[in-house]
Amino acid sequence: MKKEFQDKVVLITGSSMGIGKAMASHFAMRGAKVAINARNAEKLGRTAKELRQEGFEILEVPADVSVWEQVEGMITSVVTHFGQLDILINNAGIATRGSVENVSPEVFQKMVNVNILGSVFPSKAAMPYISKQSGSIIFVSSIAAFYGLPYNGIYSSTKKALTAFSESLRLETKEKGIHVGIAYVSFTENDPQKIILDSDGNRIYLENRKGIKKQSPETVSSIISNMVLMRRNSVSLSFMGKALNFIHRIFPGIIKMIYTRNMATIKAQSEGKPRYVEAEKNK
Ligand SMILES: NC(=O)c1ccc[n+]([C@@H]2O[C@H](COP(=O)([O-])OP(=O)(O)OC[C@H]3O[C@@H](n4cnc5c(N)ncnc54)[C@H](OP(=O)(O)O)[C@@H]3O)[C@@H](O)[C@H]2O)c1
Numbered sequence: 674m675k676k677e678f679q680d681k682v683v684l685i686t687g688s689s690m691g692i693g694k695a696m697a698s699h700f701a702m703r704g705a706k707v708a709i710n711a712r713n714a715e716k717l718g719r720t721a722k723e724l725r726q727e728g729f730e731i732l733e734v735p736a737d738v739s740v741w742e743q744v745e746g747m748i749t750s751v752v753t754h755f756g757q758l759d760i761l762i763n764n765a766g767i768a769t770r771g772s773v774e775n776v777s778p779e780v781f782q783k784m785v786n787v788n789i790l791g792s793v794f795p796s797k798a799a800m801p802y803i804s805k806q807s808g809s810i811i812f813v814s815s816i817a818a819f820y821g822l823p824y825n826g827i828y829s830s831t832k833k834a835l836t837a838f839s840e841s842l843r844l845e846t847k848e849k850g851i852h853v854g855i856a857y858v859s860f861t862e863n864d865p866q867k868i869i870l871d872s873d874g875n876r877i878y879l880e881n882r883k884g885i886k887k888q889s890p891e892t893v894s895s896i897i898s899n900m901v902l903m904r905r906n907s908v909s910l911s912f913m914g915k916a917l918n919f920i921h922r923i924f925p926g927i928i929k930m931i932y933t934r935n936m937a938t939i940k941a942q943s944e945g946k947p948r949y950v951e952a953e954k955n956k
Pocket of ligand 1: 687710
């Protein structure tokens, strides 16, 4: 594989598993030094060890991206260790399920904290360093951002908020030479250990979503890394993602009709029998 990211330092938030971990491996394979992040330090350490065994240069920076002081500490650690920061991938994100009527206020709050502020804070803290390198800030959004998905209202809203934030940031940082990109990720094969929140904030495993065509985390990583290389503003993943992006802008009524026709299926998926991780709330 070509080493297009040789001498570049990449920080990927939420990278102890799933798409973030795949991106860490992908950027490292293409020559980057990679800082990985998550809240659970033990699990992050295991991921770092695995990636180092592949011969990659990896730094682990445990932090909660929704807490400003921890984010400042994370960015300082990366810059102190590597001497620079070129690319920030705001990947950390959480999901919940349930109707607006059922989801608790605490879960709404947590979704906003992690999915919006958890991308806003790292971007703000990293900006001075990324500007020095004329580097990139990338937001990992979702095709759920195009049109409010029923029974996933707060998830859709937080991902849609990233669209507006990335637009503002792109205009504000043009003179500073920062590239700002947003990736609308489609259904992706999830880690078997992927955890989401139920409507009360209990941690439950996300069951394998059957009957849906999914992309591999490796494909997602390749598309996002190419977006960085080509300094593209936005990319929609998968054929369905591209079609949804086009249709929602020109004929939003069609998306509304598709969702309305499939309400029963979407509702049933959001109410599937939960498999609890532990009896703790709001971790
Ligand atoms: N999977 C899909 O089908 C899909 C589709 C569209 C968009 N996306 C987006 O792609 C991104 C990655 O999704 P994924 O499915 O790969 O996620 P995942 O497997 O659930 O992994 C989430 C990662 O984020 C970390 N994390 C969670 N909260 C955090 C916080 N407050 N601070 C720091 N790290 C945190 C987790 O570790 P800790 O729990 O230890 O913190 C974990 O490493 C998300 O933004 C998601 O919304 C995913």
